[in-house]
Amino acid sequence: MITTLEPELPFAKRVMPRTLETFRVRGGMDMAFGAQVLRGASALEITEFCGTRTRSVANLAVRSGAGVGGKALSLGRPVSVTSYLAAQGITHAYDHAVRPEAIETVAVLPVIVEGQPRWGIYLCNRTQVGLGDRWFDSLAPLIRKLEREIAVDDEVRRRLAMFRASVPAPADNGLTRDELRDIAAELGDLASQIQDATLRAKMEAMRDRFAPKPPSAAATGSVSPLAPREVDVLEAVARGLSNAEIGEALGLLPNTVKSYLKTAMRKLHAANRVQATLVAREAGLIR
Known part of the structure; x- marks a missing residue:
C-alpha cells in the first residue's frame, strides 16, 4: 500500500501560528486570531490566536454578518472598527468574548481562495488605532501569500486522494515506465510549489517512490x-x-x-x- 502523506498536523496547526505572528508584527497590533470559515460560509470559528491574555475567543463561532468578522465574511472584504464596544454598524453579539481582552481596535481580513472565503485574519489592539489604506495595503502581500499556501495545500490533498484511490503500490501496479515517470514528474512539480519543508520532503519522497528505477x-x-x-x-x-x-x-x-x-x-x-x-x-x- 502507498504510505499516506497527509501532514502530521492540519494546515491550521502547521501554518497558522507563524502566519498569525507575522501578521501581528507587520500590522503593529497586540494580538491576532485565525478564524476558519465553516462549510457553506455560514460562520467562521476562531481556532488559532497569538498575543492574547485569556482564552475568551477560543473556538468562538461568528455568524456571517455578525460582529466585525461576520461582516467581513458576508462582504468579502476587510472590515475594521476603532472602538469596538461603541462601534455602530456591527452587531454586538460577541462583546462577552471581546471584553476580557480589552480590545478596542479590530480589523478582519478575509482570505479568499478560488472565489471562496476560507479564513478570516483578525488583527486587534487594546488601544484605539486609526487604520488607513496604507496599513491595509501593507498586509495585502501576506494575504496573497496565505491564499497561495492554502491553494497548494488543497492541491496536495486532492492529488494524494486521487493517487490513493486509483493507483496501487508502484512495485506491483502494472504501470508502464512512461506512466510512472509522468506521475513522478507531476509530484515533483507540485513539491516545488510547497513552502512547508516537512510536507515538501514527503511529497518528494512520494515522487521518488513512483520514479522508475534507473535502467x-x-x-x-x-x-x-x-x-x-x-x-x-x-x-x-x-x-x-x-x-x-x-x-x-x-x-x-x-x-x-x-x-x-x-x-x-x-x-x-x-x-x-x-x-x-x-x-x-x-x-x-x-x-
Missing part, C-alpha cells in the same frame, strides 16, 4: 549523450535550484542556463525540467 548501463543507449554543461545544469535542477541560482553557481547567464536546459530536455525527450531530471537519473546521466 542498466546497457539499456541507456536510446538516450542522447548530454554535454558536460547540460549534466551540470540538470544536476542543479535536481537540487531544486532556479535558473538564476544555477547561473550564479555555474558562472553562466540565466539565458545560457535556459538554453542548456532546453537542449537537454530535447535530447531526453522530456516535456519539462522535472521530467528531464527523472529521465537523466534513469539513464544514469546524473546522480
